[in-house]
Amino acid sequence: MTLLDSFKTRRPAGHSFVSVPDLPELRACFDGELFGPDSPGYEAIRRPANAVYREVRPRLVAACRSVPDVVRVMTYAKATGDRIALRGGGHCFAGRSSTDGIVLDLSGLDGLSVGDDQVATIQAGARLGQVYGALHAYGRTLPAGCGSTVGITGLTLGGGIGLLGRKHGLTCDRLVGAQVVLASGSVVDCDHDHEPDLFWALRGAGGGQFGVVTSLRFDTVPEPLTTRIEAHWPTAAVAELAAAWQAWAPDAPDELTVNLTLESEPGAPVQATLFGAAGFGEGPTRELLREFTGQAGVSPAMELRTGLPYHQLKHTVTGLDPLEPPERALRIRSEFFSRAMSGHTLVSLLTQLGEPRTTGRRQLTFTAMGGAYNRVAEAATAFAHRSERFLLEHIAGPADPWVDRSWATAHADGSGRVYPNFPDPALGNWAAAYHAANYPRLAAVKNAYDRHRFFDFHQAI
Numbered sequence: 405m406t407l408l409d410s411f412k413t414r415r416p417a418g419h420s421f422v423s424v425p426d427l428p429e430l431r432a433c434f435d436g437e438l439f440g441p442d443s444p445g446y447e448a449i450r451r452p453a454n455a456v457y458r459e460v461r462p463r464l465v466a467a468c469r470s471v472p473d474v475v476r477v478m479t480y481a482k483a484t485g486d487r488i489a490l491r492g493g494g495h496c497f498a499g500r501s502s503t504d505g506i507v508l509d510l511s512g513l514d515g516l517s518v519g520d521d522q523v524a525t526i527q528a529g530a531r532l533g534q535v536y537g538a539l540h541a542y543g544r545t546l547p548a549g550c551g552s553t554v555g556i557t558g559l560t561l562g563g564g565i566g567l568l569g570r571k572h573g574l575t576c577d578r579l580v581g582a583q584v585v586l587a588s589g590s591v592v593d594c595d596h597d598h599e600p601d602l603f604w605a606l607r608g609a610g611g612g613q614f615g616v617v618t619s620l621r622f623d624t625v626p627e628p629l630t631t632r633i634e635a636h637w638p639t640a641a642v643a644e645l646a647a648a649w650q651a652w653a654p655d656a657p658d659e660l661t662v663n664l665t666l667e668s669e670p671g672a673p674v675q676a677t678l679f680g681a682a683g684f685g686e687g688p689t690r691e692l693l694r695e696f697t698g699q700a701g702v703s704p705a706m707e708l709r710t711g712l713p714y715h716q717l718k719h720t721v722t723g724l725d726p727l728e729p730p731e732r733a734l735r736i737r738s739e740f741f742s743r744a745m746s747g748h749t750l751v752s753l754l755t756q757l758g759e760p761r762t763t764g765r766r767q768l769t770f771t772a773m774g775g776a777y778n779r780v781a782e783a784a785t786a787f788a789h790r791s792e793r794f795l796l797e798h799i800a801g802p803a804d805p806w807v808d809r810s811w812a813t814a815h816a817d818g819s820g821r822v823y824p825n826f827p828d829p830a831l832g833n834w835a836a837a838y839h840a841a842n843y844p845r846l847a848a849v850k851n852a853y854d855r856h857r858f859f860d861f862h863q864a865i
């Protein structure tokens with residue numbers, strides 16, 4: 405299937421369509437709300453958060469309020485033959501939560517509770533900002549991502565990288581169970597002992613592949629007090645800085661995550677920003693950072709804010725991320741690296757990043773891996789990337805050819821692995837890139853749970 409096919413209304417021939425039920429029939433028993441192109445509110449609800457896919461117009465948006473609603477929409481879609489796209493936060497970089505068929509919107513199912521065992525049950529439509537805020541009331545949190553409007557389900561199903569990840573692992577590493585509506589319409593609970601293959605596949609293969617997740621159960625961690633780190637190098641020796649970061653950040657203590665962003669505005673020199681969090685107070689944090697700045701041979705303007713509960717630190721990130729709404733339309737390509745890139749590659753990357761032009765901001769973001777991410781075996785969960793040192797993103801406007809050139813330059817030294825939560829429609833060998841040696845088992849799970857490919861899109865398992 406091609407990317408274009410993903411947005412077409414009907415599933416390919418070969419599906420047996422039963423008699424088409426009436427929309428009024430569905431409406432009569434629906435707990436949530438149904439929006440067609442003529443409904444008030446349609447224009448607002450049809451648009452995903454990702455600005456690139458804002459013009460895709462679904463025939464129907466089903467804003468579910470209950471698990472039976474999910475089953476009803478699936479039964480309806482099976483009967484009509486409409487393609488179905490599952491949506492939580494609506495951020496998918498490849499537009500997989502948009503279709504001109506039926507959008508099954510779970511954002512209204514967003515409750516959260518925490519039991520005496522500190523296990524949080526979170527309904528599938530909750531966003532990260534809500535999750536951090538609600539868990540804070542229990543003194544708990546999750547190692548999860550930065551975007552406050554990102555959906556917990558999309559994030560978890562593809563892995564979940566964040567500022568606590570080097571200490572506690574991926575978001576999906578804390579998952580202990582999930583409720584899923586299967587393509588057959590049956591509702592199952594899965595965990596290590598029940599439907600273990602499905603539970604394995606939900607941890608890191610990417611969203612929308614095996615069923616509609618309606619709730620997730622997580623083993624939460626105590627909410628730490630953190631030190632927020634932000635440092636800027638307006639005119640530094642950027643190549644030295646990026647080389648020193650690659651040698652240092654992936655091996656820093658687990659409690660310290662610092663990511664590096666190199667940004668270029670037309671007509672201005674490349675700017676470097678270090679952003680991160682430490683589970684230490686000011687003194688030890690400064691000491692650790694001195695190690696790095698010493699290697700880089702530069703002293704930055706450094707701002708540390710200590711004693712921040714993790715959810716407050718997350719608030720301070722809002723507005724810094726170029727992907728946060730109100731979003732510019734952006735294109736992102738990325739790859740993991742299991743070793744530092746060569747000096748030659750780095751210099752070429754930086755030259756391309758800062759090349760003279762009249763429009764368009766460009767950004768390279770280096771995210772530190774290592775730590776707890778890499779203390780899980782590759783086959784233990786569907787997330788296969790457990791030996792990587794860092795992730796590199798190339799971000800710019802959708803028409804900027806720099807994204808492809810920059811990606812190709814870095815790819816010479818990359819591991820060939822790509823994060824399933826950063827899907828890249830341009831990838832050639834996507835099965836190996838996203839899933840590596842876990843692909844055959846994932847294909848078997850797909851065959852067992854969705855043989856007729858009710859859930860399908862470009863690059864689906």
Ligand SMILES: Cc1cc2nc3c(=O)[nH]c(=O)nc-3n(C[C@H](O)[C@H](O)[C@H](O)COP(=O)(O)OP(=O)(O)OC[C@H]3O[C@@H](n4cnc5c(N)ncnc54)[C@H](O)[C@@H]3O)c2cc1C
Binds near residue numbers: 501551612616727728
């Ligand atoms: C501002 C911003 C910040 C980000 N920060 C981070 C970060 O710090 N760390 C990180 O790891 N990633 C980060 N990401 C990437 C993010 O993890 C992915 O974009 C993620 O897939 C978004 O999930 P969503 O629910 O918001 O999007 P959606 O587009 O709604 O969903 C993503 C995928 O999951 C599927 N899906 C959604 N709901 C369900 C469901 N209930 N059952 C089954 N499948 C479902 C969708 O069909 C789609 O394929 C960020 C993205 C943005 C835009």
